[in-house]
């Protein structure tokens with residue numbers, strides 16, 4: 001699931017840039033399905049698709065070795081993303097390994113979650129002391145909003161996935177990206193909560209992503225401007241600490257990158273091990289401007 | 301001076317002065333050497349000054365929570381750390397009421413309290429904080445505070461035991477040597493378990509190290525509920541006091557804690 005935000009070019013801009021310190025590795029992401037996805041959403045910021053092999057699937061060995069390192073470093077939480085994580089054949093073993101040492105979330109488009117999958121997820125959740133969160137994103141309140149973006153028939157399949165989780169007693173977090181005007185309103189929210197209740201979720205957990213994505217899309221449509229970078233900017237310690245890259249890293253099949261947003265930027269690959277990436281990172285990308293200006297965080 | 305071997309820790313009081321009074325009595329009846337308050341004296345409940353008066357009357361040392369930090373600096377909100385709009389809506393009602401009803405002198409006093417404190421109990425070095433050692437409003441829930449992360453916090457702070465509150469649900473995780481976290485829960489509202497009692501914690505050092513006891517506190521919750529209604533506080537808050545189920549500030553709960561509640 002990579003529909004976080006639309007981002008301008010991934011080549012570093014020119015100038016001198018503030019560097020974000022690594023304050024402590026709290027959140028470790030796994031780009032577990034690389035850029036392979038069963039869907040091909042129009043807004044996917046890393047253009048995932050069934051045939052995009054820019055980033056490969058991670059192996060179970062890769063994930064467990066990063067987990068071992070993460071344990072030594074005292075990581076607080078784990079996020080699995082892709083592409084579509086459920087395209088990875090070892091995904092359940094990976095969840096199990098992560099849940100043995102910390103709270104774990106998976107960002108999925110939900111369409112591969114059938115009853116059997118839901119039952120396995122429920123068993124994994126029950127077996128751990130830590131919370132296991134399944135996060136599913138939908139674009140809008142029905143097929144008319146969602147399907148043009150995510151593909152024909154996807155809204156119904158997403159909703160079936162949510163219902164399958166509800167049947168086994170799992171309570172996914174549903175993220176709605178605001179593509180239709182009323183998404184942020186109280187009425188829109190109520191309508192969506194009613195939908196989730198009707199799917200069997202007694203305690204709907206709904207997160208509406210703020211309008212920032214639309215703002216970012218507009219920026220992209222306008223094209224990249226030089227001023228949309230942090231060149232020459234001075235960020236306070238608090239402002240730097242508010243950026244997710246002050247406390248997160250993402251492990252991919254090809255190494256460890258600074259954050260989930262920049263995995264397509266070669267310059268954002270920081271090392272082979274987590275330890276090697278515990279150092280400051282210069283905020284050279286226009287995406288960094290968006291993060292700072294919009295208060296963006298992938299962990300929602 | 302007698303050795304300190306038994307200490308009571310009071311989590312968020314949230315203006316529940318009736319529960320605070322009952323807890324102080326219960327702690328004294330158990331022969332504690334000291335009582336510490338871990339912040340968030342006001343919020344949620346009625347007549348915030350009454351809780352402060354009790355703390356001062358009993359000479360109870362305290363550290364700041366996010367409420368004390370906000371109230372003493374005239375902040376516009378409580379900095380509770382919620383992210384959901386509905387949670388924030390109710391948090392704002394609670395803060396605005398508490399801000400208006402807390403006397404200027406008490407606000408100023410709150411600003412003089414430390415943000416952390418250290419105690420030695422037996423052979424354990426305790427670090428008292430409101431949220432976490434690094435952030436006054438960080439939530440340490442049982443299901444999202446893994447053991448490796450606890451070890452990292454302890455090492456970074458030269459401590460053996462973190463004693464904290466902020467989440468409102470008590471829990472602990474400690475290793476064989478007793479190192480770990482004790483979240484003492486809250487006196488202000490029930491633990492989202494369908495029971496009307498609230499909780500605090502007593503730590504006792506003895507031959508087998510430092511033992512934790514979570515103490516349930518019964519109090520006149522019907523009276524508190526009536527006073528909250530009289531003060532115009534939201535029905536949702538009153539319902540929590542009457543039923544023991546949280547009705548607000550729910551979206552911040554991790555999956556496991558959320559699943560145990562009613563809403």
Ligand code: SF4
Nearest residue numbers: 001002003037041044
């Ligand atoms: S579902 Fe797949 S294609 Fe769509 S945004 Fe997520 S990763 Fe990209």
Ligand code: SF4
Nearest residue numbers: 245259261287288291
């Ligand atoms: S894109 Fe955002 S999260 Fe990534 S390095 Fe830049 S500021 Fe940090």
